[in-house]
Amino acid sequence: MKKIFPLLMLALLLAGGGWYWWLKNDDGTQNASSAAARPPQAVAVLELKPQRITFTQQLPGRVSPYRQSQVRPQVDGIITERLFEEGADVEKGQQLYQIDDARYKAALNSAKADLASARANVKTVEARAKRYEELVKINAVSEQEYDDVKAEFDQAMAAIAVAQAALDVAQVNLDYTKVYAPISGRISRSFVTEGTLVTANQEQFLATITQLDPVYIDMQQSGSEAIYLRSRMMGKETVSVRLRLDEKTGMDYPHEGSLKFSEVTIDETTGSIALRALIPNPDSLLLPGLFVRATLDLGQDDVLLVPQRATIRTPEGDLTVWVVDESGKAQPRPVKVEQAYTDNWIVKDGLKAGDTIIVEGYQKVGPGAPVSSVPWQQSETSGGKE
Numbered sequence: 495m496k497k498i499f500p501l502l503m504l505a506l507l508l509a510g511g512g513w514y515w516w517l518k519n520d521d522g523t524q525n526a527s528s529a530a531a532r533p534p535q536a537v538a539v540l541e542l543k544p545q546r547i548t549f550t551q552q553l554p555g556r557v558s559p560y561r562q563s564q565v566r567p568q569v570d571g572i573i574t575e576r577l578f579e580e581g582a583d584v585e586k587g588q589q590l591y592q593i594d595d596a597r598y599k600a601a602l603n604s605a606k607a608d609l610a611s612a613r614a615n616v617k618t619v620e621a622r623a624k625r626y627e628e629l630v631k632i633n634a635v636s637e638q639e640y641d642d643v644k645a646e647f648d649q650a651m652a653a654i655a656v657a658q659a660a661l662d663v664a665q666v667n668l669d670y671t672k673v674y675a676p677i678s679g680r681i682s683r684s685f686v687t688e689g690t691l692v693t694a695n696q697e698q699f700l701a702t703i704t705q706l707d708p709v710y711i712d713m714q715q716s717g718s719e720a721i722y723l724r725s726r727m728m729g730k731e732t733v734s735v736r737l738r739l740d741e742k743t744g745m746d747y748p749h750e751g752s753l754k755f756s757e758v759t760i761d762e763t764t765g766s767i768a769l770r771a772l773i774p775n776p777d778s779l780l781l782p783g784l785f786v787r788a789t790l791d792l793g794q795d796d797v798l799l800v801p802q803r804a805t806i807r808t809p810e811g812d813l814t815v816w817v818v819d820e821s822g823k824a825q826p827r828p829v830k831v832e833q834a835y836t837d838n839w840i841v842k843d844g845l846k847a848g849d850t851i852i853v854e855g856y857q858k859v860g861p862g863a864p865v866s867s868v869p870w871q872q873s874e875t876s877g878g879k880e
Contacts, residue, residue, distance in 0.1 A: 580684055682701050
């Protein structure tokens with residue numbers, strides 16, 4: 495009995511091992527058959543082709559006047575009359591204010607009288623000098639007396655010059671009682687009324703004139719993006735600028751301007767650089783201080799576009815796409831991009847024209863996995879750099 499029990503246990507172990515081996519090999523065969531029978535993963539693909547796009551850059555901007563002048567008094571006096579309508583267009587040289595000119599007219603008349611007196615005195619002295627010149631020849635007067643007359647004549651001529659200068663100043667002061675528009679443009683409200691005492695050195699100006707056609711668009715751009723902008727501007731004579739007045743309604747400005755100015759240094763405080771565009775404003779629709787969105791046209795170029803949805807961001811921050819190789823298998827490939835264009839990336843390196851990339855379905859494939867490709871149906875998008 496003791497001999498039969500070990501033999502029975504050995505038989506049971508052999509039978510169990512054989513059963514386990516049969517089950518294991520049977521499952522492997524079934525799995526291999528199932529894998530061989532499984533169809534390739536269906537994916538949506540896009541064949542890359544060069545596309546001509548317009549490079550643009552959008553920047554926030556603010557309207558600034560082309561010219562702006564503060565109207566100020568240059569003589570002291572009482573404002574007696576305002577000669578313009580507030581908010582109206584005025585022309586250069588148009589009279590805007592009248593300052594009380596009574597004392598300036600009196601000063602001018604006094605200067606004229608002084609000049610006339612000086613001229614009369616010169617004539618008298620000149621006649622005496624000529625007479626002394628004849629008398630000194632016959633020793634009727636001394637040389638000293640003749641020299642004194644000549645000195646008196648020189649003083650009289652100097653007095654004429656002083657009187658003439660005083661007359662000119664008096665005339666200028668009288669002219670300054672009429673305050674004229676220094677430039678053409680639209681005038682603001684008047685900050686003074688009739689009866690106000692104004693002085694030549696006062697801080698408060700009388701009104702402001704703003705030229706509204708054309709106007710400037712002042713923009714700020716980060717220093718890093720300024721490098722890209724300058725590289726795109728190389729070789730271009732002009733960069734056209736378009737404006738959007740309202741982002742909510744999509745209201746665009748009907749006139750197009752051009753980029754005229756770019757700072758040569760970056761602001762150390764903000765890290766940005768100033769740009770300025772000039773744009774026509776014939777209808778005075780753009781008012782100083784208005785915020786707008788400017789679009790800079792940087793030209794056209796042929797590029798490869800990869801949908802952003804087809805890219806994967808690695809933990810290191812790099813971009814990867816899945817491509818279908820010549821044997822119909824999926825392979826990952828790192829790419830470098832230049833910038834975003836609508837919902838695409840502009841490819842800089844890693845892909846070439848003719849490559850086929852997987853746009854949809856790459857989540858279910860692995861390296862070297864066979865795929866079944868169908869063309870990806872791209873939805874319509876509108877262009878422009880974000």
